[in-house]
Amino acid sequence: MNVPLPLLAFGAHPDDIEFGCGGIIAREAQAGHPIHFILCSRGEAGTNGTPTVRTKEAKKAAKILGATIEFITLDGDAHLEIRSAHALKLASMIRRIKPAVVLAPTTEQNQHPDHWRLGTLVRDATRLARYGGLAKLKKSPAHAIDQLFFYALGAGAEPIGASPVLIDISTPAIITTWTNSMEAHASQMKTRNYVELQLARARVHGLNAGVGHAQPLWPNDPLIFDSLTSLSRSASKF
Ligand SMILES: [Zn+2]
Known part of the structure; x- marks a missing residue:
């Protein structure tokens, strides 16, 4: 099997x-796919919540979603820098975990600097993970991800002018699980209602595409389909 x-x-x-x-x-979890999270800080620079509290919240949220989770240390919250050592470290993790699909924050710069820097580091890491001759990665075989x-x-972190791929997340079971996972980050609910904000954003993306809720992703490389008819449906436009 x-x-x-x-x-x-x-x-x-x-x-x-x-x-x-x-x-x-x-x-994806409800469809039976194994999912792993790698968190690169414990939120120690955040306005609310201690690293201990936030680690606990993240573990709870991952469990709700059905994902495994690990924490790694790079430069710490709000101090992340783009360095080849970090890209190599992330590449070695990609080689260990051997994912088909990797997700990372967008590289748009007008957002928390850790987000776009991590997105950039992950993009570099996926490339380094498939290069066979890197001495520092020799311990594990090269691995090429699919996407x-x-x-x-x-909304401010969404790439301007680039059409996203939309994933339909309209079923009540998905929305409930997702909402519960966001609410697990109780320490972050004190300043703004982030849960409502994300549900509203997914609702707008969904309505624009003719479904209840949808979340957008931006592929780093062109997507390839066997034929035009293998596309199950396309987003409706007003
Ligand atoms: Zn963040």
Whole structure:
């Protein structure tokens, strides 16, 4: 029996994945796909919540979504820099986990700097993971992923002028699971209602495409289909 390759999602902060693409994660988990999260800080620079609290919240949220989770240390919350050592470290993790699909924050710069820097590092890492001759990665065999997709943490992080791929997350079970995973980050609910904000954004994307709720992703490389008829449907336009 073929075991499906996992889906690997990177977050700069403990709540990024849930808020940026949690509905998609819920949908994929419910379809039986293994999912792994790598978080690159414990939110120690956040206005609310201690690193201990935020680690706990992230673990709870991952469990709700049906994902496994690990934390790694790069430069710390709000200090992330783009360095080849980081890209190599992420590449070695990609080689270990062997994902088919990788998710990371968009590289739009007008957002938290950790988000676009992590998106850039992950893009570099997916490339380095498939290069056979890198001495520092020699311990594990090269691995080529199928596709890298970027998720946006808010409307401002969405790439301008680029059409996203929309994932339909309209079923009540997906919306409930996703909402519960966002609400697991209780320490982050004190300033703005991030849950309502993300549900509203998914609602707008969905309505524009003729479904209840949809979350957008931006592919790093062109998507390839066997034929035009293999597209199950396209988004309706007003
Ligand atoms: Zn963040």
